[in-house]
Amino acid sequence: MQPLRVGLIGLGTVGSGVARVLTEHPERMTHRAGRVIDLVRVAVRDISKPREISLSADLLTDDPMAVAGDPNVDVVVELIGGQSPAKEVVVTALESGKDVVTANKALLCAEGAELFARARDLGRCIAFEAAIAGGIPVVHVLGQSLAGNQVTAIEAILNGTSNFILSEMLGRGESYGDAVRKAQALGYAEADPAMDVDGTDAAQKLCLLTQLAFGTRVTPEAFPLQGIDTLDLTDLQYADELGYAVKLLATAKLVDGQLEMHTQPTLIRHARPLAQVDGPYNMVALTGDAVGPTWLSGQGAGQMPTASAVLSDLIDVAIGRAHSTFSRLDLWDERPPIPVQPAEDIYRRYYLRFPVEDRPHVIADITAILGNHAISLASVIQHEAPELDDTTDTGTPIVPLVIMTHRTREGQIRDATAELNQLESIRQPWVCMPVSD
Amino acid sequence: MQPLRVGLIGLGTVGSGVARVLTEHPERMTHRAGRVIDLVRVAVRDISKPREISLSADLLTDDPMAVAGDPNVDVVVELIGGQSPAKEVVVTALESGKDVVTANKALLCAEGAELFARARDLGRCIAFEAAIAGGIPVVHVLGQSLAGNQVTAIEAILNGTSNFILSEMLGRGESYGDAVRKAQALGYAEADPAMDVDGTDAAQKLCLLTQLAFGTRVTPEAFPLQGIDTLDLTDLQYADELGYAVKLLATAKLVDGQLEMHTQPTLIRHARPLAQVDGPYNMVALTGDAVGPTWLSGQGAGQMPTASAVLSDLIDVAIGRAHSTFSRLDLWDERPPIPVQPAEDIYRRYYLRFPVEDRPHVIADITAILGNHAISLASVIQHEAPELDDTTDTGTPIVPLVIMTHRTREGQIRDATAELNQLESIRQPWVCMPVSD
Numbered sequence: 001m002q003p004l005r006v007g008l009i010g011l012g013t014v015g016s017g018v019a020r021v022l023t024e025h026p027e028r029m030t031h032r033a034g035r036v037i038d039l040v041r042v043a044v045r046d047i048s049k050p051r052e053i054s055l056s057a058d059l060l061t062d063d064p065m066a067v068a069g070d071p072n073v074d075v076v077v078e079l080i081g082g083q084s085p086a087k088e089v090v091v092t093a094l095e096s097g098k099d100v101v102t103a104n105k106a107l108l109c110a111e112g113a114e115l116f117a118r119a120r121d122l123g124r125c126i127a128f129e130a131a132i133a134g135g136i137p138v139v140h141v142l143g144q145s146l147a148g149n150q151v152t153a154i155e156a157i158l159n160g161t162s163n164f165i166l167s168e169m170l171g172r173g174e175s176y177g178d179a180v181r182k183a184q185a186l187g188y189a190e191a192d193p194a195m196d197v198d199g200t201d202a203a204q205k206l207c208l209l210t211q212l213a214f215g216t217r218v219t220p221e222a223f224p225l226q227g228i229d230t231l232d233l234t235d236l237q238y239a240d241e242l243g244y245a246v247k248l249l250a251t252a253k254l255v256d257g258q259l260e261m262h263t264q265p266t267l268i269r270h271a272r273p274l275a276q277v278d279g280p281y282n283m284v285a286l287t288g289d290a291v292g293p294t295w296l297s298g299q300g301a302g303q304m305p306t307a308s309a310v311l312s313d314l315i316d317v318a319i320g321r322a323h324s325t326f327s328r329l330d331l332w333d334e335r336p337p338i339p340v341q342p343a344e345d346i347y348r349r350y351y352l353r354f355p356v357e358d359r360p361h362v363i364a365d366i367t368a369i370l371g372n373h374a375i376s377l378a379s380v381i382q383h384e385a386p387e388l389d390d391t392t393d394t395g396t397p398i399v400p401l402v403i404m405t406h407r408t409r410e411g412q413i414r415d416a417t418a419e420l421n422q423l424e425s426i427r428q429p430w431v432c433m434p435v436s437d
Numbered sequence: 438m439q440p441l442r443v444g445l446i447g448l449g450t451v452g453s454g455v456a457r458v459l460t461e462h463p464e465r466m467t468h469r470a471g472r473v474i475d476l477v478r479v480a481v482r483d484i485s486k487p488r489e490i491s492l493s494a495d496l497l498t499d500d501p502m503a504v505a506g507d508p509n510v511d512v513v514v515e516l517i518g519g520q521s522p523a524k525e526v527v528v529t530a531l532e533s534g535k536d537v538v539t540a541n542k543a544l545l546c547a548e549g550a551e552l553f554a555r556a557r558d559l560g561r562c563i564a565f566e567a568a569i570a571g572g573i574p575v576v577h578v579l580g581q582s583l584a585g586n587q588v589t590a591i592e593a594i595l596n597g598t599s600n601f602i603l604s605e606m607l608g609r610g611e612s613y614g615d616a617v618r619k620a621q622a623l624g625y626a627e628a629d630p631a632m633d634v635d636g637t638d639a640a641q642k643l644c645l646l647t648q649l650a651f652g653t654r655v656t657p658e659a660f661p662l663q664g665i666d667t668l669d670l671t672d673l674q675y676a677d678e679l680g681y682a683v684k685l686l687a688t689a690k691l692v693d694g695q696l697e698m699h700t701q702p703t704l705i706r707h708a709r710p711l712a713q714v715d716g717p718y719n720m721v722a723l724t725g726d727a728v729g730p731t732w733l734s735g736q737g738a739g740q741m742p743t744a745s746a747v748l749s750d751l752i753d754v755a756i757g758r759a760h761s762t763f764s765r766l767d768l769w770d771e772r773p774p775i776p777v778q779p780a781e782d783i784y785r786r787y788y789l790r791f792p793v794e795d796r797p798h799v800i801a802d803i804t805a806i807l808g809n810h811a812i813s814l815a816s817v818i819q820h821e822a823p824e825l826d827d828t829t830d831t832g833t834p835i836v837p838l839v840i841m842t843h844r845t846r847e848g849q850i851r852d853a854t855a856e857l858n859q860l861e862s863i864r865q866p867w868v869c870m871p872v873s874d
Contacts, residue, residue, distance in 0.1 A: 017727070021585060021727060025587075028585075028587065029585070031771070031772070032584040032585070032765060033584075033765070034764065034765055129582070135728045135729060135731055136731065137577075137578055137581075137582030137583075140574075140577060140578070140581055140582045141574055141577070141578075141582075144574075144577055144581075144749060144752075144753065144758070145566070145574030145577045145578075145746075145749050146574075146745065146749065147469040147470075147748070147749050147752045148458060148465075148466070148469070148744070148745050148747075148748025148749050148751070148752060149745055149748075150462075150465065273710075273713070273734070276710070276713055288745060289741075290454070290458060290741040290742070290744055290745035290748065291572045291735060291736070291741065291742050291745035291746075292572060292735065292736050292739075292741065292742055293735065293736075294572055294573065294733070294734065294735035294736075295732070295733070295734045295735065296731070296732070296733055297710070297731065297732045298728060298729065298730065298731035298732065299728070299729050299730075299731075302729075304726075304727040304728065304729065305727070305728050305729055307585070307727055308583065308585050308586055308725060308727035308728035309582075309728075310585075311584070311585025311586075311727065312581060312582050312583065312584050312585050314585070315581075315584045315585060315765075316581065319761045319762075319764075319765060320761055321581070321758050321761045321762065324756045324757055324758045324761075325756075325758065327471065327756075328469060328470070328471055328752075328756060334468070335468070
């Protein structure tokens with residue numbers, strides 16, 4: 001059988017990992033793919049730069065479009081990230097008759113509909129296991145292993161950087177800022193970690209999972225999205241005391257014919273597997289109507305876990321399996337989309353923490369407002385003033401009032417919020433986090 | 438495209454689940470498979486028996502071989518279990534030009550080599566996702582998602598019955614016998630649970646996983662195998678106190694070019710994901726040289742989880758993906774097998790509990806024997822006589838002496854055992870369980 005000729009675009013962390021396995025373990029790849037997988041062309045930003053793996057100089061070019069259009073390349077691996085020139089690279093590769101393997105979730109989230117349709121029209125395929133939770137084969141599992149199921153719920157920890165920061169904060173009693181600096185020092189966070197910690201990265205991955213599981217196109221603007229960048233260690237500690245971990249949880253589940261979706265810091269009971277994922281790991285919990293609950297976990301990012309996903313896609317392309325899988329994924333608009341539930345209708349429990357003045361009537365005022373909006377309380381905790389240094393200008397101590405609600409509509413919480421913000425006895429900001437049951 | 442015509446052999450629990458989805462959700466199956474999946478023939482043991490799903494009478498036969506050889510059937514789903522007539526059914530189906538989907542781990546463990554080779558020679562395929570940990574897509578993951586990796590370790594909880602019993606014993610302080618009866622009442626254990634609780638079932642599944650991950654054929658006779666049927670609640674409680682859960686753990690890992698393999702009740706630190714799997718769930722922890730550690734968990738048995746796996750295999754057959762996957766699995770003897778490490782060379786820590794007479798020299802005698810065999814001790818715990826009712830004939834109390842060793846070769850443990858069994862101060866049986874680090 002003819003070799004599969006690979007053009008690699010982007011020789012950063014992941015690209016170097018892919019190139020390393022292809023060049024160091026050719027016999028393994030041939031055995032698994034049934035044909036030679038040959039790295040024939042590599043586009044880099046700067047040819048003269050020293051790099052961690054040595055590749056023959058005649059493989060290298062600094063022109064990604066030259067690789068995308070190279071007639072001697074069968075499949076293009078796009079690992080440059082971002083939307084431009086990645087989109088042009090992918091389109092050119094498809095139009096030149098090549099299949100595409102990509103790890104670019106931002107591109108697929110924004111332009112996936114167009115790119116997938118283009119690939120389909122041209123009889124090519126796009127494989128993207130590496131775009132979502134690298135070391136966790138969730139694209140394979142949703143697209144193949146659970147194909148006999150109607151998936152009913154996805155709950156996932158999809159950003160390893162955020163999860164590492166949360167684990168460090170609670171585990172070591174560190175502030176958010178200190179934990180971020182540690183994540184950067186260990187290579188778990190970029191110099192600018194904004195997309196990781198503000199929830200964008202997790203929300204983009206959730207959109208791709210939602211498309212695969214429910215056949216519905218969604219963008220992050222369509223649902224509540226919040227990162228961990230405004231979290232306070234105090235709330236992780238109160239949650240822990242109450243029996244919950246706080247995780248950046250991405251959720252999409254079928255509720256009465258609609259999709260309940262959100263990506264937010266969320267309280268999860270300690271006993272649940274999602275609460276037990278610590279450090280830079282990811283977990284995807286999938287529920288199907290036949291299979292019931294299942295959990296997949298592993299490293300969601302990093303050089304070799306992501307390279308592993310790219311390599312499995314390359315083998316799938318080599319075998320022809322990527323084509324048959326791509327043709328059956330729920331990436332087209334064959335069926336009516338499932339509407340996303342309006343945020344105000346989301347029905348769940350909430351954790352509330354109010355820094356309040358320690359004086360008469362405060363608890364009564366707050367609980368009266370909640371009661372007026374039919375928000376029923378499961379527990380109310382006011383410890384004896386632990387923040388003794390914290391007082392109003394007039395010397396009244398500020399104490400935390402922690403409330404867990406029963407299930408309530410997000411709309412009721414929003415209405416109550418407007419009134420709560422009028423209370424002078426509450427010091428801003430007060431905290432509201434959802435609970436996953 | 439032509440429908441895929443399915444002949445189902447065995448309409449027990451799982452078979453009924455498969456038939457139910459095929460008949461209740463035909464549009465889903467067609468959408469996922471790209472063609473109609475049509476249940477055209479069903480072999481049952483007793484045609485007149487009332488059953489949980491209603492099927493047209495002309496679909497039914499009581500002759501499995503008639504289905505296996507039916508020219509109007511494209512794929513046979515074998516769900517009768519056991520080795521005969523299952524083997525004849527599979528061979529006949531293959532020889533009649535049909536693909537086979539099976540959940541029969543006992544058959545594949547015993548006869549897989551012959552059946553796989555036969556299928557390959559005939560240009561057919563055997564799909565068996567349902568044979569190992571039903572709701573966990575480990576065959577897909579090993580065969581496809583991790584294909585770019587050299588798998589280096591498998592550690593797995595593969596028997597939900599045993600795991601349920603262990604969880605009940607520790608969680609409720611129940612005896613082994615009481616927990617078994619509860620498992621039976623809840624449908625988690627058969628009337629005769631021998632194959633589940635004696636470790637055979639888990640060991641057979643481990644053999645299949647070992648073949649897939651390492652390309653090496655092994656049978657359960659080749660490695661240490663022990664079930665949970667001799668476990669004592671006391672040891673689960675001591676392990677818990679020491680910070681460990683006891684699980685029926687099936688292990689295959691690469692150690693210096695050999696495969697360390699065993700299936701035994703094993704101590705696992707509480708913080709590890711494998712220790713946190715409670716109730717009738719399974720977990721497979723896979724480590725690959727690229728992907729690092731990954732974990733898959735879900736229901737390993739039961740009607741619909743196993744049916745889910747059968748359905749995904751049927752969709753794979755319908756798409757043609759099952760053929761391409763089967764052709765690349767490590768099921769043939771293309772590469773030299775990796776030898777199984779001799780049991781006496783297995784190198785790990787051990788938990789030991791000796792019921793001993795509470796009198797001078799006993800600890801010295803035992804630790805001297807261990808020391809003579811170069812077994813180094815990590816911790817020694819002797820509580821004040823908790824088993825006060827327990828005495829020798831002469832009234833000396835019997836107390837438990839619990840020892841955790843450092844890593845040692847199993848051969849040293851065996852040699853020491855012979856000498857320990859000579860000590861009159863040790864009451865039989867004393868307990869030795871390995872620890873997974």
